[in-house]
Amino acid sequence: MLKNYLLTPGPTPIPPRVLETMARPIIHHRTPEFQKVIQEVEEDLKYVYQTKNEVLIFAASGTGAMEGSIINLLSPGDKALVVRGGKFGERFGDICQAYGIEFTALDVEWGKAADPKKIDEILKKDKKIKAVYATLCETSTGVSTDIEAVSKVVKNYEAVLVVDAISGLAAIPIKTDEWGVDVVVSGSQKGLMIPPGLAFVSVSPKAWALIEKSTLPKYYFDFKAYRKALAKTDTPFTPAINLMIALKEALKIIKEEGLEAIFERHNKMALAVRSAVKAMGLELFAPDAYSDGVTAVKVPQGIDGEKLVKTMRDKYGVGIAGGQDEMKGKIFRIATMGYITASDLVVCFAILEIVLNDMGYKFQLGSGVRALEETLK
Numbered sequence: 001m002l003k004n005y006l007l008t009p010g011p012t013p014i015p016p017r018v019l020e021t022m023a024r025p026i027i028h029h030r031t032p033e034f035q036k037v038i039q040e041v042e043e044d045l046k047y048v049y050q051t052k053n054e055v056l057i058f059a060a061s062g063t064g065a066m067e068g069s070i071i072n073l074l075s076p077g078d079k080a081l082v083v084r085g086g087k088f089g090e091r092f093g094d095i096c097q098a099y100g101i102e103f104t105a106l107d108v109e110w111g112k113a114a115d116p117k118k119i120d121e122i123l124k125k126d127k128k129i130k131a132v133y134a135t136l137c138e139t140s141t142g143v144s145t146d147i148e149a150v151s152k153v154v155k156n157y158e159a160v161l162v163v164d165a166i167s168g169l170a171a172i173p174i175k176t177d178e179w180g181v182d183v184v185v186s187g188s189q190k191g192l193m194i195p196p197g198l199a200f201v202s203v204s205p206k207a208w209a210l211i212e213k214s215t216l217p218k219y220y221f222d223f224k225a226y227r228k229a230l231a232k233t234d235t236p237f238t239p240a241i242n243l244m245i246a247l248k249e250a251l252k253i254i255k256e257e258g259l260e261a262i263f264e265r266h267n268k269m270a271l272a273v274r275s276a277v278k279a280m281g282l283e284l285f286a287p288d289a290y291s292d293g294v295t296a297v298k299v300p301q302g303i304d305g306e307k308l309v310k311t312m313r314d315k316y317g318v319g320i321a322g323g324q325d326e327m328k329g330k331i332f333r334i335a336t337m338g339y340i341t342a343s344d345l346v347v348c349f350a351i352l353e354i355v356l357n358d359m360g361y362k363f364q365l366g367s368g369v370r371a372l373e374e375t376l377k
Contacts, residue, residue: 002317007348009139009167009294009321011189011196012338014246018194021249022242029241035233037244042230044251048169048192048259049184049202051176056226058199059240062166062187063091065199068221069133069162069183070095073207075215078130079103081122081159083114083145086138087324088164099216104129110141110327111296113289116149123157130210131160136168140324142296142333143286144172151179160207166190169200170254171266171293171337182207191293193253193338194246203227266292269336269345272375276349279371280356281363285331293337296323298330300361305329308355316351342376 006013027033045055058064070092074080080101082093085108096103104122108114114134123129132154137144147163154161160182165174169184170191176184181204188198203211203223211223220237229236254262270292277284277297285296299305306329309322323331334348349368357365 004317004319005344005347006319007335007340007344008319009190009333009335009337010187012191012193012335012340013344014193014195015250015253015339017253018246018249022195022246024242024245026241029235029239034239034241034244037248038230038233038235041244041248041251044248044255045200048251048254049176049200050174050178050259051184051202053177053202053204054227054230056201056203056223056230057235057239057244058201058221058226059197059237059243060199060221061196062164062185062199064221065166065185065187065201066091066164067095068199068201068218068223069185070101070131071099071216071218071221072211072214072223073131073160073162073183074099074101075213076100079126079128081106081119081126081129081132083108083119083132083134085112085114085135085141085143085145086110087140088166089133089135089138092133092162092164101216111143111286111289113143113145114150116146116153119150120153120156123154123159127158129157129159131162133162134164136163136165136174137172137291137293139167139294139333140327141286142291142294143289144168144291144293145289147174147181148179151181155180160204160210167293167337168291170259170262172291173263176202180204188243188247191337192247193250194243197240197243198247263292266336268376269340269342270295272342272345272372273334273336275375276368276372280353280368285327294321294333294335296327296331296333299323299332300356303356303359303361305332308332308359311355311359312351316355318348318351320348320352345372345376
């Protein structure tokens with residue numbers, strides 16, 4: 001019998017009380033009962049987003065919200081600036097290409113964070129740029145971007161700042177209103193602790209002004225349609241009813257713990273992971289710009305990185321993530337977001353030590369678990 005532990009950066013484990021709500025009989029969405037769900041979820045999302053603005057909700061993955069942030073803000077002939085430092089930063093560029101939007105790419109070495117000064121230089125030179133697309137936590141590399149610093153740059157220009165917080169929301173700080181972030185997109189299966197299937201977008205007044213002028217084609221992801229429906233405590237299309245009910249419970253859990261306590265917990269667990277990695281003689285992939293949501297680690301020389309991840313999952317039931325695209329087989333990633341707990345990390349590192357030792361990597365057995373536990377005290 002195999003007991004499974006999930007330490008991937010999405011989907012993340014789901015708290016039992018959230019799972020229980022999803023097993024209840026479904027209700028109809030055009031009813032006062034579901035309107036109450038919408039009201040509660042909307043207010044609690046504002047708390048998590050740290051915003052007074054509406055948070056639009058879509059039945060989609062986070063990529064749907066990313067697409068929406070392009071087709072609702074831009075028009076043919078507009079330009080964008082896309083910060084590309086990993087697979088998901090590159091996705092913004094791919095969506096721009098799909099809609100014929102010209103963009104300037106700020107390519108950042110994988111494992112490094114974007115320099116806000118370079119964003120400033122690009123915006124100074126090109127006044128046609130209407131939107132800047134950046135990533136809070138680049139899941140593919142374990143890198144966090146200093147969005148507060150980026151926002152200080154962008155607010156000096158007419159361009160709006162759009163941030164992918166899909167792997168950051170409710171895991172690491174994003175102070176939407178205080179920092180002046182115009183659009184924040186996120187998804188349900190990471191720090192929010194429910195299954196994939198919901199996407200979220202907060203929109204500032206500055207961004208709404210741009211949306212009013214947008215002429216790119218849009219239908220399902222039309223922000224104005226969702227805003228109009230939300231004003232009536234409704235949705236323009238059939239919502240993911242049971243996911244919304246699950247979200248309502250997950251947001252209750254988040255509010256019970258409190259955002260600051262959540263950020264502190266994520267920081268402590270990520271610090272413990274980094275300490276354990278170093279104690280085992282392993283090397284962090286992003287030592288200068290690491291995220292508290294997911295840690296990327298270089299696969300030791302001579303070790304098959306894909307086999308490492310597969311063995312941990314299939315033989316021992318411990319799910320971690322491998323590298324993507326150019327980092328495939330070269331790194332592995334351990335998440336610390338959402339409902340992942342300290343005890344999950346202890347199991348993860350105990351198994352990681354067993355598998356690496358069996359694969360021929362030389363280190364002191366127990367060193368990683370010991371460092372992890374000492375940091376978690």
